[in-house]
Amino acid sequence: GVAARAHGLGANVVVTEIDPWKALEASMDGFRVLPIKDAAPLGDFFVTSTGESNVVRIEHMKKMKNGAFLSNAGHFDYEIDIIKLKKYAKKYDIVRNEIEEYTLPGGKQIYVLARGGIINIAGGLGHPADIMDMSFSVQLGCLHYFLSSKHMEPKLYKVPEEIDRLVTTEKLRAERIFIDR
Structure with a gap:
């Protein structure tokens, strides 16, 4: 994300990496890797x-x-x-x-x-409100999902796709951004 944003602002970006997958991904995204x-x-x-x-x-x-x-x-x-x-x-x-x-x-x-x-x-003010509202919405959706589920083992779970989809759809609607269906 950082490299892509810097490149989008016109920077000549070089990525340094210890993870071979991430290095290859950066290279395939067009970044010089050193x-x-x-x-x-x-x-x-x-x-x-x-x-x-x-x-x-x-x-x-x-x-x-x-x-x-x-x-x-x-x-x-x-x-x-x-x-x-x-x-x-x-x-x-x-x-x-x-x-x-x-x-x-x-x-x-x-x-x-x-x-x-x-x-x-x-050095800043943390995350902007328009990012935090989505983060809190996902957290609230996950809490609802957890409380509504009968049996969940104590382990880490990925956020269910339906929660991500609901949050992104509602965010687009709130921002008056329309997409094809």
Whole structure:
């Protein structure tokens, strides 16, 4: 999703990936796929969205361009190794609200958004209302489904398709978006 949105806004996107399926999918979607060590010197803006720890490490930051930006759209606050960046940097400054500047030895500057936290929560206002209404609708539909079911084993279930269909249909109707039937 992040790569597609950035591409849609005109960015030249390079995807780095550890999962072979996701790497192949990105390649088949038309994205250039490289290891992060090879992508680091190319990028101006880096976005993690993995849920893994220390995906962007100091050895990658050393290779980045002066003025590179780091942002985390993943699941946890530790995708960018901020602890080692703070130790390695010669200087640290808050240049704007939610933008930290780290000056590395040699003078290169790296900018970190929202302290490396999850950007839409730490640096923004969370999810917009038009997304949350759908999330809450799906949750309510699932709760109704659960309470209406006689026997459900304690395990994870996928959201039933009829709930997804109902929520999307009602959202389209509320937004006055009409589709073919």
